[in-house]
Amino acid sequence: MPTLYEQLADALAQRIHDGLLQPGERLPSVRQTCAQVQVSPATVFQAYDLLEGRGLIEARPRSGFYVRKQLKRSAAPALAASPREDSTPVAVSELVFEVLHSTRDREVVPLGSAFPSPTLFPLDRLARDGARAMRQLAPQALTTELTAGNARLREALRARCVRQGLRVGPDEPIITNGAMEALNLCLQAVTQPGDVVAVETPTFYAALQALERLHLRAVELPTDPQLGVDPDGLAEVVQQHGVAACWLMPNFQNPLGALMPHARKQAVMDVLRRSGTPVVEDDVYGELHHGSDRPLPLKAFDTEGQVLYCSSFSKCLAPGYRVGWALAGRHSHAVQKLKMMSSLATSVPSQLAIAEYLDEGGYDRHLRQLRKTLADSLSQLRQLVLKHFPKGTRVSRPSGGYFLWVQLPEGVDTLQLHRQALAQGISVAPGALFSADQRFRAALRLNGGHPHDARLQEAIKLLGQLARP
Amino acid sequence: MPTLYEQLADALAQRIHDGLLQPGERLPSVRQTCAQVQVSPATVFQAYDLLEGRGLIEARPRSGFYVRKQLKRSAAPALAASPREDSTPVAVSELVFEVLHSTRDREVVPLGSAFPSPTLFPLDRLARDGARAMRQLAPQALTTELTAGNARLREALRARCVRQGLRVGPDEPIITNGAMEALNLCLQAVTQPGDVVAVETPTFYAALQALERLHLRAVELPTDPQLGVDPDGLAEVVQQHGVAACWLMPNFQNPLGALMPHARKQAVMDVLRRSGTPVVEDDVYGELHHGSDRPLPLKAFDTEGQVLYCSSFSKCLAPGYRVGWALAGRHSHAVQKLKMMSSLATSVPSQLAIAEYLDEGGYDRHLRQLRKTLADSLSQLRQLVLKHFPKGTRVSRPSGGYFLWVQLPEGVDTLQLHRQALAQGISVAPGALFSADQRFRAALRLNGGHPHDARLQEAIKLLGQLARP
Numbered sequence: 001m002p003t004l005y006e007q008l009a010d011a012l013a014q015r016i017h018d019g020l021l022q023p024g025e026r027l028p029s030v031r032q033t034c035a036q037v038q039v040s041p042a043t044v045f046q047a048y049d050l051l052e053g054r055g056l057i058e059a060r061p062r063s064g065f066y067v068r069k070q071l072k073r074s075a076a077p078a079l080a081a082s083p084r085e086d087s088t089p090v091a092v093s094e095l096v097f098e099v100l101h102s103t104r105d106r107e108v109v110p111l112g113s114a115f116p117s118p119t120l121f122p123l124d125r126l127a128r129d130g131a132r133a134m135r136q137l138a139p140q141a142l143t144t145e146l147t148a149g150n151a152r153l154r155e156a157l158r159a160r161c162v163r164q165g166l167r168v169g170p171d172e173p174i175i176t177n178g179a180m181e182a183l184n185l186c187l188q189a190v191t192q193p194g195d196v197v198a199v200e201t202p203t204f205y206a207a208l209q210a211l212e213r214l215h216l217r218a219v220e221l222p223t224d225p226q227l228g229v230d231p232d233g234l235a236e237v238v239q240q241h242g243v244a245a246c247w248l249m250p251n252f253q254n255p256l257g258a259l260m261p262h263a264r265k266q267a268v269m270d271v272l273r274r275s276g277t278p279v280v281e282d283d284v285y286g287e288l289h290h291g292s293d294r295p296l297p298l299k300a301f302d303t304e305g306q307v308l309y310c311s312s313f314s315k316c317l318a319p320g321y322r323v324g325w326a327l328a329g330r331h332s333h334a335v336q337k338l339k340m341m342s343s344l345a346t347s348v349p350s351q352l353a354i355a356e357y358l359d360e361g362g363y364d365r366h367l368r369q370l371r372k373t374l375a376d377s378l379s380q381l382r383q384l385v386l387k388h389f390p391k392g393t394r395v396s397r398p399s400g401g402y403f404l405w406v407q408l409p410e411g412v413d414t415l416q417l418h419r420q421a422l423a424q425g426i427s428v429a430p431g432a433l434f435s436a437d438q439r440f441r442a443a444l445r446l447n448g449g450h451p452h453d454a455r456l457q458e459a460i461k462l463l464g465q466l467a468r469p
Numbered sequence: 470m471p472t473l474y475e476q477l478a479d480a481l482a483q484r485i486h487d488g489l490l491q492p493g494e495r496l497p498s499v500r501q502t503c504a505q506v507q508v509s510p511a512t513v514f515q516a517y518d519l520l521e522g523r524g525l526i527e528a529r530p531r532s533g534f535y536v537r538k539q540l541k542r543s544a545a546p547a548l549a550a551s552p553r554e555d556s557t558p559v560a561v562s563e564l565v566f567e568v569l570h571s572t573r574d575r576e577v578v579p580l581g582s583a584f585p586s587p588t589l590f591p592l593d594r595l596a597r598d599g600a601r602a603m604r605q606l607a608p609q610a611l612t613t614e615l616t617a618g619n620a621r622l623r624e625a626l627r628a629r630c631v632r633q634g635l636r637v638g639p640d641e642p643i644i645t646n647g648a649m650e651a652l653n654l655c656l657q658a659v660t661q662p663g664d665v666v667a668v669e670t671p672t673f674y675a676a677l678q679a680l681e682r683l684h685l686r687a688v689e690l691p692t693d694p695q696l697g698v699d700p701d702g703l704a705e706v707v708q709q710h711g712v713a714a715c716w717l718m719p720n721f722q723n724p725l726g727a728l729m730p731h732a733r734k735q736a737v738m739d740v741l742r743r744s745g746t747p748v749v750e751d752d753v754y755g756e757l758h759h760g761s762d763r764p765l766p767l768k769a770f771d772t773e774g775q776v777l778y779c780s781s782f783s784k785c786l787a788p789g790y791r792v793g794w795a796l797a798g799r800h801s802h803a804v805q806k807l808k809m810m811s812s813l814a815t816s817v818p819s820q821l822a823i824a825e826y827l828d829e830g831g832y833d834r835h836l837r838q839l840r841k842t843l844a845d846s847l848s849q850l851r852q853l854v855l856k857h858f859p860k861g862t863r864v865s866r867p868s869g870g871y872f873l874w875v876q877l878p879e880g881v882d883t884l885q886l887h888r889q890a891l892a893q894g895i896s897v898a899p900g901a902l903f904s905a906d907q908r909f910r911a912a913l914r915l916n917g918g919h920p921h922d923a924r925l926q927e928a929i930k931l932l933g934q935l936a937r938p
Binding site: 093094096097100101104105106110113115117118119121123124126127128130131134135137138139140141142143144145146147176177178180181184188192193206209210212213215319320321322323336337338340341342343344345346347348349350353 | 562563565566569570573574575579582584586587588590592593595596597599600603604606607608609610611612613614615616645646647649650653657661662675678679681682684788789790791792805806807809810811812813814815816817818819822
């Protein structure tokens with residue numbers, strides 16, 4: 001549950017987004033608010049701090065708190081996109097390959113990267129922990145603990161998920177080669193070639209790639225840029241298209257950053273329970289909330305075992321280790337079988353390093369620091385974009401993760417911009433990656449998880465120039 | 470090229486298998502043989518040693534060398550099986566899952582395991598090498614060296630393959646999560662759901678699982694238990710069935726142990742070049758030759774880039790590390806794209822440990838020791854099986870790897886035997902795993918890569934009792 005001050009902050013944020021509090025308008029005084037909502041002054045201050053941290057309000061010395069003025073030009077509704085009404089085959093992989101490949105040069109400013117800066121992770125400790133655990137490992141464990149993964153890591157994960165409010169069976173966690181493999185295996189477990197799968201609008205390109213690889217068709221769901229998939233729209237699509245499965249990212253959706261509120265998650269699960277539709281849930285950003293509480297995943301609202309939950313350590317702890325996991329509910333056996341058939345098992349040194357790290361303690365402390373760093377860094381990037389990008393640019397305002405979704409004025413082609421920027425040593429993720437039919441040609445996803453050095457600031461300035469219509 | 474004494478040994482082995490030298494018959498004296506084939510006495514002694522090591526002949530004090538008597542009951546031709554003539558959909562995974570799962574108890578005698586004993590590998594050195602390499606790694610490499618793998622490991626592999634006679638492009642190696650992932654990606658790169666794929670008879674179950682997962686149909690190739698796939702039979706099947714791809718294991722085929730001679734590899738590639746059929750080559754046992762020379766893979770005979778070569782370190786150096794690779798010829802781009810789409814990248818700690826190990830040197834010395842251990846241990850297992858199994862049992866005689874293929878008298882059901890044996894704490898790989906229609910119900914694959922302790926000897930004795938018709 002969110003704390004009292006978070007609830008208050010969320011309610012005020014909603015009023016700001018709904019236009020009930022206008023940019024430049026003064027917020028009620030702390031005393032007024034205390035009286036109105038029956039909370040202590042400390043709670044109100046905490047809420048205002050949070051909103052300031054999110055860049056929604058600003059404090060003016062000896063005057064009080066005001067809704068920030070930049071807000072107007074980036075009002076969220078302008079980011080909304082209409083979903084396509086028909087289902088489409090998918091062939092996005094060549095473009096994704098080209099873009100990702102081009103952004104893997106270490107000299108390039110990594111605004112198009114999918115990962116935060118690797119310098120944010122406890123890599124030395126992981127290396128030491130891994131070495132110690134490997135030396136202590138009974139050799140037999142290398143060939144007996146195969147498909148589902150290392151028992152110690154599975155148990156540590158289970159315990160952590162249970163603490164976060166999930167019901168997880170003792171044998172449910174299946175360790176995979178990153179979330180990417182988990183998502184692919186889960187999707188395959190509940191579909192056959194030719195099936196229709198419902199995805200968000202816009203969608204993470206890996207979902208589109210998975211559909212393409214498995215010969216599936218995509219149908220788009222109405223998706224609010226702040227609140228995620230619309231439950232009524234979902235119900236309609238599921239009914240109309242005979243959807244075999246959904247692929248959703250309810251926490252800090254990539255690329256929008258949308259966070260589905262609790263009530264909406266409940267409503268989404270009600271729809272899917274009635275239709276009996278399995279849902280592949282991608283929760284890789286769930287731990288990277290900027291507020292104080294970890295949002296629950298859809299799986300917390302799943303009573304029928306129909307959610308195939310996937311996550312990983314690649315964005316939170318150990319990039320490059322390629323350790324992810326699936327909690328596949330009643331599809332666990334099918335997913336484990338597919339894992340055995342497609343890659344047999346996950347790297348033991350990687351699994352053990354993380355198991356040892358989790359057992360030694362300090363993961364939550366690391367996460368607190370990481371969240372703070374990413375929240376600050378994303379907020380700075382947002383300010384830079386608002387400063388340097390052309391008039392008419394809309395920018396998302398996520399409360400977790402490290403991506404910005406930037407909507408440029410009509411007429412700008414971000415595929416072209418991507419090529420121009422790359423020629424200048426800057427990578428971006430063009431909007432065309434995020435739909436089956438390469439729409440969102442005027443949008444960009446920018447990575448705010450890297451240090452704000454002079455090079456990055458120069459890069460944003462240059463992008464702003466390239467982005468002029 | 471085989472050495473002179475290996476050529477001589479091979480020629481004599483052929484005469485024995487062909488019945489030109491009968492069990493119990495005395496071999497020509499060393500002096501006679503020297504005169505006949507124009508080689509030195511040392512060469513003849515070496516050849517006779519090799520044959521003795523393979524269990525084909527025995528030295529009798531002050532009398533000379535004789536063809537072993539047990540040979541008759543295990544003559545190779547009796548292992549031959551007729552391929553099915555039609556193509557079939559595949560659904561073997563549930564059985565494989567059940568069998569493999571049941572054999573992953575550390576207390577079970579691992580005769581059904583797919584891995585040699587993990588105690589045969591330099592695990593401590595790998596752990597140390599891995600830790601050192603991880604400490605020295607630039608953090609950025611964790612997220613920039615993604616899909617195709619670590620540059621240092623790719624280059625070490627390329628250099629090794631080139632030394633072994635392969636033409637490999639500088640960017641050709643793609644590092645994968647074990648050979649299993651490499652094989653799956655390669656097969657998917659050259660097929661579409663519904664396609665027909667030609668496999669050996671019997672076939673490694675992972676090939677059948679891959680076909681099942683990708684919705685492909687299997688057609689079986691005539692396969693000699695010693696020499697592998699018959700080129701004429703292959704030509705016929707390719708023509709009749711519109712085969713989209715072949716999946717072959719020309720070196721020490723699993724489960725038969727067959728080694729395709731050079732000339733046959735050339736002939737197979739001639740057939741496939743004419744038809745333009747891509748071939749997925751599984752060479753995971755190629756390094757585990759018991760003779761002195763590493764057999765060439767099919768890829769060495771490939772002039773058109775149509776071989777998608779796959780191998781790994783899981784059976785030679787680093788079980789549990791899950792590091793394999795593909796050399797996919799002209800399908801490299803497609804395989805790399807599929808890798809990105811299905812698991813993004815391979816574990817960096819695992820890749821680095823192996824890269825560091827290879828650079829530090831000693832791999833070939835380790836391999837020499839491993840080959841000798843496996844050859845001895847397999848030969849001992851063979852003797853035990855011949856001693857304890859019922860009359861009418863035929864046993865393969867591989868010149869590499871660590872598997873025996875054991876054909877029991879008709880009427881024995883090895884699926885039932887597998888269950889009875891497991892109840893006694895012994896695992897075996899029942900023959901039904903090795904074909905799409907669960908034939909080979911009277912055959913077993915036994916793993917000879919584990920130490921011959923008293924428990925193993927007791928296990929073989931017990932299996933021999935259970936195997937009575």
